[in-house]
Amino acid sequence: MMRRLIPRPALSLALFLLWAALTNAASLGALLLGGLLALVMPFVTRRFWPDAPRLARPVVALKFAARVAWDMLVANWAVARRVVGPVASLSPAFVEVPLDLRDPFVATILSSIVSLTPGTVSVDVDRDRWVLHLHALDAPDPDALVRVIKLRYETPIREIFSC
């Protein structure tokens, strides 16, 4: 019964929180409207959603989000220093990261994280060979970068979505 009423609890919760943020959670009416939207919108948009894997480890997901936020700060600083430093000594490179995950939705999250952490921009996810192509601003040792991305981001993401 609950399952049929709320087919995607995580999506509903996210919509409700987003609505609360948009309206500043100002009044009871706004929150009720948000609750209604959070119930109706997953139904209306159901056909557009890919079969997203379940969020298996929410606590790990929160810790992971905090780590990504921290990494973004550190990497911002690192890239900022490179940008004002001598540009000629940079070694930009295309890097191929072989993926162990096999889910398009999770691959999208991983490539978004790679793009958000400055210094790397994901260019393409090859779904035939499951390789993430990315461009790095300064990667003197591409293999080390591949190891970092696999260990620091891909492994926890696979644990979170258990895929």
Added chain:
Amino acid sequence: MNLVIEFVVASLILLGAAFALLGSVGLARLPDFFTRLHGPTKATTLGVGAMVLASAVYFTATQQGFSLHEIAVMVFLFITAPVSAHLLAKAALHRSAPECSEEIDDAGK
């Protein structure tokens, strides 16, 4: 508004402005399309993030209740920024934008 909050807001705005500037400096100084792509992604994450945070702190301090719009702004920015960067990079690969290193043939498909 007390002095501490004023100081926090001012430093967040300055931090955001500094990173937006650095993003633009990167856009101007870096040699080719793909390296230039890294400037704007940086400006949106930390630059806009810090300014939006400053706005949240300011309006929470000066008005009644919390100001939460800014969180929604940040969420949407962080979702859409990688998508636009990804689209730009893909379009550039498709059109074979000139690049300084010679590895473009490996990555292009």
